[in-house]
Amino acid sequence: MQSNKGQPHGMRIVSDQADPEGVGQASGTMPASDPGAMAAVPGNVSTLPGEPGQAGTAAPAAGLTDVAEPASATAGAVAAAPADDGVDDRVQDEELADDPAPVLTTPTLGEVLLAIEELWPSSLAESWDAVGPVVGRPERPVRRIMFAVDPTLEVIADAVSRGTDLLVTHHPLLLKSVNSVAATGFKGEAVHLLIESGCALVTAHTNADSALGGVSDVLADILGVTDTKPLAPSSAGLPEEGIGRVGMLPEPMLLQEFASRVFSALPSVAGGVRVAGERAGIVQKVAVCGGAGDSLFDAVRDSEADVYVTADLRHHPASEAREASLNGKPYLIDVSHFASEWLWLPSAADALVNVLHDLGHSVEAEVSKINSDPWDFILTP
Numbered sequence: 001m002q003s004n005k006g007q008p009h010g011m012r013i014v015s016d017q018a019d020p021e022g023v024g025q026a027s028g029t030m031p032a033s034d035p036g037a038m039a040a041v042p043g044n045v046s047t048l049p050g051e052p053g054q055a056g057t058a059a060p061a062a063g064l065t066d067v068a069e070p071a072s073a074t075a076g077a078v079a080a081a082p083a084d085d086g087v088d089d090r091v092q093d094e095e096l097a098d099d100p101a102p103v104l105t106t107p108t109l110g111e112v113l114l115a116i117e118e119l120w121p122s123s124l125a126e127s128w129d130a131v132g133p134v135v136g137r138p139e140r141p142v143r144r145i146m147f148a149v150d151p152t153l154e155v156i157a158d159a160v161s162r163g164t165d166l167l168v169t170h171h172p173l174l175l176k177s178v179n180s181v182a183a184t185g186f187k188g189e190a191v192h193l194l195i196e197s198g199c200a201l202v203t204a205h206t207n208a209d210s211a212l213g214g215v216s217d218v219l220a221d222i223l224g225v226t227d228t229k230p231l232a233p234s235s236a237g238l239p240e241e242g243i244g245r246v247g248m249l250p251e252p253m254l255l256q257e258f259a260s261r262v263f264s265a266l267p268s269v270a271g272g273v274r275v276a277g278e279r280a281g282i283v284q285k286v287a288v289c290g291g292a293g294d295s296l297f298d299a300v301r302d303s304e305a306d307v308y309v310t311a312d313l314r315h316h317p318a319s320e321a322r323e324a325s326l327n328g329k330p331y332l333i334d335v336s337h338f339a340s341e342w343l344w345l346p347s348a349a350d351a352l353v354n355v356l357h358d359l360g361h362s363v364e365a366e367v368s369k370i371n372s373d374p375w376d377f378i379l380t381p
């Protein structure tokens with residue numbers, strides 16, 4: 001098993017079948033998924049349907065629509081001609097003659113599941129979690145894949161209206177046991193809509209949180225945090241895998257400035273970003289956990305992080321973390337659960353397309369533009 005810490009987001013493992021040129025070829029025909037570029041490109045503020053007003057005071061950076069049309073939205077471009085880069089056409093033609101483009105086939109759901117397992121192994125999932133296939137026949141072809149945070153009815157309806165064969169969501173539809181999937185409730189309705197539309201559903205949840213290139217890795221990268229290690233290392237994976245990440249900013253910065261960076265990086269949601277700590281406090285060591293991370297406070301304190309970015313911080317855990325702080329640290333930055341995990345979707349889509357390409361398959365992948373954050377507006381003093 002190869003680690004690929006240096007690869008773009010989500011490229012957990014470089015397939016042994018793929019020679020370096022083959023890998024380069026795949027990524028060369030893909031839209032850019034450069035982590036640096038992602039770091040400069042905030043979320044899909046301007047296009048998420050049902051978009052709430054901009055909360056907070058930090059101005060979002062330019063280029064918001066870039067993520068709304070994420071790189072993976074055209075991931076099917078694995079079979080597209082490379083852009084004209086000024087290289088002499090004759091040389092290119094000769095190279096092409098020597099190295100004909102591989103014939104790519106449409107994968108089955110079963111083949112896509114193998115690629116998903118390679119990227120986000122189910123062994124990395126927490127014991128209480130439910131990951132993997134939820135709906136779908138393994139032998140069915142998969143041409144179009146959509147990634148989303150939540151398998152809500154709106155997300156599913158949008159996916160099937162776009163001809164999606166496979167919906168990959170971060171959150172499970174059926175985390176707890178059910179006795180019925182009759183379409184008399186929203187979960188049964190979701191199952192029926194998926195099956196009747198021929199759309200499979202797969203969950204990549206805590207396995208995707210933990211994996212190299214997973215949710216917290218992407219969040220850390222986008223915030224400019226480097227040299228990361230897990231807050232809670234996985235017992236099942238690589239040393240770099242586990243829940244949450246802690247690492248360093250290249251330079252110390254004011255908490256106010258860092259909070260603005262967090263705000264600008266995230267998709268626009270009603271709840272905005274909440275901060276506990278002195279605006280003029282200095283931060284350089286940063287802990288992050290996409291989604292709800294209040295179970296990791298002990299690990300955050302042990303890491304001596306200056307600030308902790310996570311979601312869903314409730315009164316008592318947050319209050320007690322502030323009481324237990326040393327010289328006010330770690331400061332807390334509480335963000336939208338949805339937004340913190342949405343950031344992973346474009347790189348996840350790219351990664352899956354790349355792995356399938358290396359296995360000889362062509363698919364189109366895109367990211368859902370539905371805002372499934374449950375909150376719609378906020379009142380502030």
Ligand SMILES: [Zn+2]
Pocket residue numbers: 170171290291292337341
């Ligand atoms: Zn979550």
